Ligand SMILES: NC(=O)C1=CN([C@@H]2O[C@H](COP(=O)(O)OP(=O)(O)OC[C@H]3O[C@@H](n4cnc5c(N)ncnc54)[C@H](OP(=O)(O)O)[C@@H]3O)[C@@H](O)[C@H]2O)C=CC1
């Protein structure tokens with residue numbers, strides 16, 4: 001596709017993102033991009049665009065030779081996968097925002113891209129308006145990327161902000177996130193952490209060359225966070241956020257998880273409120289860098305689709321450098337996490353599974369402790385998500401060198417303050 005060639009777009013989906021793109025393109029004539037046809041599901045819905053633009057027949061777009069770009073922004077993962085693969089195999093470039101589809105089909109999508117000359121871009125699928133994929137792909141060398149810590153789901157961040165700062169209850173905050181177009185069609189994908197997990201799956205590929213099925217990653221959402229947890233956070237001058245994290249350990253492997261975390265005031269992520277996302281990258285010589293922007297919503301997401309469309313004009317493709325041009329990294333489950341756990345009864349907490357417990361408190365409504373667990377205990381069991389139990393990581397939660405910490409435990413035991 002030459003630099004000045006007209007982009008003739010077949011758009012799948014005219015919801016929050018699709019309609020946003022339609023409006024954004026109307027205001028960006030310099031791009032030379034025209035939407036020729038829009039495929040939607042329900043022909044009876046009223047649309048804010050000429051009726052002649054719409055069809056429910058996907059073949060009209062996929063078989064139209066004039067259409068050289070498919071933008072896929074629908075809310076169903078399996079049809080999205082079919083559309084994307086058919087379009088790529090038909091010689092069209094594809095821009096997508098469907099993170100669930102990308103996360104669940106990453107190995108197949110990587111394989112297809114090896115065999116086609118067109119581009120498959122999906123910047124909008126992670127952190128919406130923040131150009132995180134292209135940055136990870138292009139800027140950071142494998143060896144320099146020490147760690148990434150990020151808020152990648154706008155809805156949960158919005159809900160936590162509204163609940164704990166504006167004192168809305170959970171249902172009110174969720175309803176607002178839905179009304180504003182931030183939440184997924186099935187909002188449990190946001191609330192229970194699946195959406196953040198999906199995004200993190202392919203961010204790990206662009207950051208570290210890791211290709212894992214989402215099932216393999218440790219995660220949960222904000223569904224178990226209790227009002228008392230927020231009070232404890234407040235007492236410590238901290239906030240609770242749903243954080244995705246990856247960190248290179250001394251053995252060269254990568255520790256990764258998506259869990260609620262206490263965030264200290266001086267952490268860049270403490271500035272990230274409402275539907276905003278934030279990404280803190282720790283690299284070899286630059287120390288920390290912070291990317292911040294709207295992580296959900298119509299125009300912020302459409303802006304990332306627009307940027308991908310613009311990149312198609314110079315035939316930009318992801319090279320998956322960390323996967324193909326470097327030694328890819330691998331994940332490890334050999335590390336410990338320092339966790340805060342709040343619960344209603346000790347009978348739900350297997351105390352013997354903790355390496356040590358540093359603090360424990362009983363309040364009227366709930367009890368809580370701070371202790372250290374091997375990550376495998378959390379991966380292989382789900383007691384920490386059951387019976388109204390809430391697990392939140394402490395700041396700097398990863399413990400690599402347990403031997404030193406064991407000595408600390410011993411000294412606490414000797415002092416009679418640990419068991
Ligand atoms: N909303 C956001 O902030 C963001 C969303 N995304 C992702 O973008 C995608 C779209 O999200 P969003 O716009 O919010 O979703 P919406 O629910 O607002 O819109 C979905 C659109 O997809 C159409 N659709 C569903 N199934 C099909 C199908 N089989 N064939 C053709 N069209 C279909 C619907 O048609 P109809 O109108 O007829 O019902 C609708 O127009 C999702 O994958 C989402 O995860 C990514 C980043 C941010």
Ligand SMILES: N[C@@H](CC=O)C(=O)O
Pocket residue numbers: 125127128152153154155156182183184190195295296297
């Ligand atoms: N539901 C998602 C939308 C953007 O990806 C979110 O809340 O982040």
